[in-house]
Amino acid sequence: MYKVGVIFGGESVEHEISIITAVQAMNYIDSNKYEVVPIYISKDRRFYTGDILRDMATYKNLDDIHNKAKEVTLTKKNNEFVLLNKNSLFNSIVNTIDIAFPIVHGKGVEDGSLAGYLDTLDIPYVGPSILGAAVGQDKVIQKQILKSEGIPVTDFVWFYDYEYENNSKDIIKKVETLKYPVIIKPACLGSSVGIKVVNNKEELEVAINDAINYDEKVIAEKVVNNLLELDCAVLDYKDKLETSTIGEMLTKNDFLTFEDKYLTPGSKNKTKNNSTGFIIPAKIDKEIEEKVYDISLRAFKALNLSGVTRFDFLVDKENKNVYINEPNTIPGSLAFFFFTPKGKDYTSLLNELIENTIQNYKNKKKKITNFDSNVLSTFDGSNGNKTKLKAQ
Secondary structure (H helix, E strand, O other): OEEEEEEEEOOOOOHHHHHHHHHHHHHHOOOOOEEEEEEEEOOOOOEEEOHHHHOHHHHHOHHHHHHOOEEEEEEEEOOEEEEEEOOOOOOOEEEEEOEEEEOOOOOOOOOOHHHHHHHHHOOOEOOOOHHHHHHHHOHHHHHHHHHHOOOOOOOEEEEEHHHHHHOHHHHHHHHHOOOOOEEEEEOOOOOOOOOEEEOOHHHHHHHHHHHOOOOOEEEEEEOOOOEEEEEEEEEEEOOEEEEOOOEEEEOOOOOOOHHHHHHOOOOOOEOOOOOOEEEOOOOOOHHHHHHHHHHHHHHHHHOOOOOEEEEEEEEEOOOOEEEEEEEEOOOHHHHHHHHHHHOOOHHHHHHHHHHHHHHHHHHHHOOOOOOOOOHHHHEOOOOOOEOOOOOO
């Protein structure tokens, strides 16, 4: 039986959302196939483990978790992936894992930081690689890639915080070329944190100043008229890409806010009655449906993604133009409720994600990663200069 280390939390504005997604997933992982090992990363970047971390009640007081769980270090020892007791004089082993399952959201974890750490230790892990995770988190880079692939995105401009601080007038002029209304976003955050729709210069200045509190890079996008917001997830399984049912996002605001997503009762439900949430399946015509499915598959490949990704779409209902908004490379609830109408329950989705990780890791180990020759043998040990090779 494989031990699956579910990693969650982290120093991110989406810390609590990661906890919700992870605890939910841990309760649905097939216990007949896998043993779950919780690995929680606190807001000060400390790693903890223990069965108590599977209980949502544990997180009512985040400052008290160090008294309830064991602080550990995740490393490789004697060809095993181990959790060492950080407070033990002899670094005793608390537990081991075979596979890592990152269920993290936001900057500092989902952006490739955690994937890089796991790659360094050579731990097989579910979800996007360093490249896919990094691109998926940066709204500027991803739009540049998508645009280069001919995948439709809304008009946008971007800038760094220091550029705005040094020359705000030029930046404002640059943004205003998009024509109001525009939407301002921190480039590398998720869950709609720091996002504002603005209709004039005064609102623009306020929104930019708010966005740079969260990120060094800011993106401004043209607002889509006659807006219809859709979602579609893509699952990578056995070298095939599978699309989910398309869902329509409902909101009483200009865009789906953090409060809509997480603080409104029923916001996670599949419902036609709430002012927020989703209609699944979305009531859309065939033309829009085909565009969403086509763009989802193309974007998944273009952005080097793997695992399961949920794509957000912006649709102009009048002219039926479909724009990809952004990917969610480790989506909330792992987007399971988009696959349910197609007959795939949450446990089946999790099984497929883990199975795919095992197979991909085996394939990866077949690749050549080093050469038998030692190039250092041609260098002089005393000064680092390359020695002259004798003619053959």
